[in-house]
Amino acid sequence: MITEAWTFLLHVVGLLLHSLTPCTPPEILSMGNIDTKQYLGSWYFIAVAGERDSDVNKFRAVDSTIIVLQEAANANTLLFNGSIRVGNRCIKEVWPYHIRPGRDDLERDGIPERLSPLWSGRLLNCSECIFLQESEQQPPLNRVLFYARSASVSTEMIKEFQMKVSCLGMRNVFVLPQEKEYCQLDEMA
Numbered sequence: 001m002i003t004e005a006w007t008f009l010l011h012v013v014g015l016l017l018h019s020l021t022p023c024t025p026p027e028i029l030s031m032g033n034i035d036t037k038q039y040l041g042s043w044y045f046i047a048v049a050g051e052r053d054s055d056v057n058k059f060r061a062v063d064s065t066i067i068v069l070q071e072a073a074n075a076n077t078l079l080f081n082g083s084i085r086v087g088n089r090c091i092k093e094v095w096p097y098h099i100r101p102g103r104d105d106l107e108r109d110g111i112p113e114r115l116s117p118l119w120s121g122r123l124l125n126c127s128e129c130i131f132l133q134e135s136e137q138q139p140p141l142n143r144v145l146f147y148a149r150s151a152s153v154s155t156e157m158i159k160e161f162q163m164k165v166s167c168l169g170m171r172n173v174f175v176l177p178q179e180k181e182y183c184q185l186d187e188m189a
């Protein structure tokens with residue numbers, strides 16, 4: 001009887017501690033104050049996490065994506081050149097983002113109301129990782145894209161990612177299968 005009460009008490013204390021444990025806040029890279037050159041070059045798209053299913057759904061058909069990050073002729077614009085593998089097809093897309101004075105995040109070209117902060121790899125203690133959050137009020141959007149310098153990361157790291165982002169309210173996670181051949185950009189930087 002005493003043991004049961006004790007077990008129950010420990011259980012309650014455990015729940016309480018768990019609910020008090022704060023989420024690890026991401027370290028947001030202040031675009032005006034960092035040297036973006038260190039982030040240029042190739043990145044593999046590892047996973048995406050979203051608050052709603054609709055935030056991640058469009059990625060579910062994607063097998064793999066390589067992003068080459070480069071500066072546009074205008075250095076205040078970063079180009080995310082993506083080579084996307086969907087089934088047997090390779091799709092190329094370019095997403096330009098602008099660095100604006102007075103804004104810490106990146107401004108997605110043509111969607112100034114969307115917030116697109118870059119999070120440092122510190123979230124997973126991974127210097128070769130970076131995260132791009134995309135959030136908007138209307139239509140509602142909140143997701144984070146996980147990129148790494150190497151094509152594969154450990155399963156522990158994926159689990160850690162799921163834990164950290166679900167604590168931040170993004171519980172729908174899609175990990176890219178990366179089963180087929182990668183699509184390459186014609187002129188890799």
Ligand SMILES: *[C@@H]1O[C@H](CO)[C@@H](O)[C@H](O)[C@H]1NC(C)=O
Pocket residue numbers: 125
């Ligand atoms: C973070 O990574 C570094 C180098 O990989 C390691 O030495 C350190 O112990 C790690 N820190 C934590 C908190 O995991």
Ligand SMILES: *[C@@H]1O[C@H](CO)[C@@H](O)[C@H](O)[C@H]1NC(C)=O
Pocket residue numbers: 068070079081094185186187188189
């Ligand atoms: C990225 O896209 C831009 C704009 O289309 C293009 O000029 C550039 O060559 C591309 N870079 C790579 C590495 O494919």
